[in-house]
Amino acid sequence: MSERLVELEVLRYNPETDSEPHFQRYSVACREEWVVLDALNQVKENIDATLSYRWSCHMAVCGSCGMMINGEPKLACKSFVRDYDGVIRVEPLAHFPIERDLVTVIDDFMDKLARVRPYLIPKQEKPVSEGEYRQTPAELKKYKQYSMCINCMLCYAACPEYGLIPKYIGPAAIALAHRYNQDSRDGGRDQRQEEIAATEGAWECSFVGACSEVCPEHVDPAGAIQQVKIKSTVDWYTEHLMPWLKK
Amino acid sequence: MAEEVSRKPYVREMTYRWIFRHPRYMRYMAREFSCIFIGAWTLMMVWGLKQLAEGRASWDAFLEMLRSPWSIAFHALVLGFSLYHTFTWFNLTPKALPVQVGEAFVPDVVIAGAHYVAWAMLSLVLLKLSGAF
Numbered sequence: 001m002s003e004r005l006v007e008l009e010v011l012r013y014n015p016e017t018d019s020e021p022h023f024q025r026y027s028v029a030c031r032e033e034w035v036v037l038d039a040l041n042q043v044k045e046n047i048d049a050t051l052s053y054r055w056s057c058h059m060a061v062c063g064s065c066g067m068m069i070n071g072e073p074k075l076a077c078k079s080f081v082r083d084y085d086g087v088i089r090v091e092p093l094a095h096f097p098i099e100r101d102l103v104t105v106i107d108d109f110m111d112k113l114a115r116v117r118p119y120l121i122p123k124q125e126k127p128v129s130e131g132e133y134r135q136t137p138a139e140l141k142k143y144k145q146y147s148m149c150i151n152c153m154l155c156y157a158a159c160p161e162y163g164l165i166p167k168y169i170g171p172a173a174i175a176l177a178h179r180y181n182q183d184s185r186d187g188g189r190d191q192r193q194e195e196i197a198a199t200e201g202a203w204e205c206s207f208v209g210a211c212s213e214v215c216p217e218h219v220d221p222a223g224a225i226q227q228v229k230i231k232s233t234v235d236w237y238t239e240h241l242m243p244w245l246k247k
Numbered sequence: 248m249a250e251e252v253s254r255k256p257y258v259r260e261m262t263y264r265w266i267f268r269h270p271r272y273m274r275y276m277a278r279e280f281s282c283i284f285i286g287a288w289t290l291m292m293v294w295g296l297k298q299l300a301e302g303r304a305s306w307d308a309f310l311e312m313l314r315s316p317w318s319i320a321f322h323a324l325v326l327g328f329s330l331y332h333t334f335t336w337f338n339l340t341p342k343a344l345p346v347q348v349g350e351a352f353v354p355d356v357v358i359a360g361a362h363y364v365a366w367a368m369l370s371l372v373l374l375k376l377s378g379a380f
Binding site: 016018021071138160 | 253254255256257258259261265268269271272275279339342343344345347349350351352
């Protein structure tokens with residue numbers, strides 16, 4: 001099996017001893033089929049056990065191993081070492097505070113996610129005895145793309161608006177709110193609009209489109225955000241110019 | 248007994264260098280920047296209307312100014328940025344306006360294409376109204 005010596009440059013930060021982060025270089029013998037996460041695991045197991053980073057599934061499902069790889073937000077488990085020439089620079093996700101090494105503080109995202117109520121709020125609750133909330137394939141297709149989000153936060157690291165204006169709710173949370181708003185079984189749109197139709201919601205987005213470019217699951221949050229803007233605009237005009245149309 | 252863990256999250260300051268982090272950010276800035284030229288051209292048109300209101304001599308002087316090499320260079324620049332602005336936005340329209348027919352979505356090229364067709368038709372109407380042909 002072919003092996004190649006790869007230079008990893010990893011941003012290290014120990015809150016107990018460091019005043020600011022610094023890069024540390026590791027030479028790692030990597031196999032052809034390895035991803036960056038494998039290289040980090042190799043460092044952790046055989047070179048430097050103090051290195052901290054998050055990971056879990058190793059198959060682009062859990063969304064834990066998001067990090068900046070050569071300046072781009074990537075899942076470390078989906079980034080093949082063989083696709084990089086020279087030194088591979090690994091940093092924590094941009095726009096999030098660093099907890100330790102490659103581990104970021106994600107409280108802000110978790111808080112925003114909860115605010116948009118990313119769960120079904122049925123129009124009318126019904127007892128289990130009345131059966132499922134049924135849906136046609138076309139109704140499923142309407143939101144399915146947005147349901148693929150794995151909360152990896154790569155979109156937040158790619159979005160300059162979030163970096164510059166941390167109050168912005170951000171791509172993934174708005175895309176997930178849109179996912180439930182588009183669901184035929186849902187009746188919670190009015191509650192979500194308070195968050196996503198606000199200035200700090202969709203209107204903070206200037207359509208850079210970077211979120212959709214880096215999304216590993218092709219969710220297209222940028223598209224969701226623009227659709228939220230259009231629907232919010234229609235809401236406003238309906239309310240102010242044609243109030244009789246509002247239920 | 249667990250040891251007390253001290254937390255001291257490190258916040259990285261964001262600098263203007265984000266624009267150079269990836270070509271996509273440069274393209275975005277170019278798209279945003281293009282509106283300055285379109286805005287400048289619009290202001291020039293407002294000024295032209297003012298010259299028209301002031302009488303024949305002012306209007307002729309304005310037309311003469313439009314024929315100067317500086318004006319032609321400015322118009323070429325504005326045209327370039329306007330086209331960039333238009334193409335970049337039209338190409339993004341399928342994201343904002345998805346159309347679902349049955350289970351399938353109308354292909355992106357149809358939605359963006361409809362914008363280009365509408366653009367061409369309106370341009371033709373304007374050219375006709377202005378007596379260009």
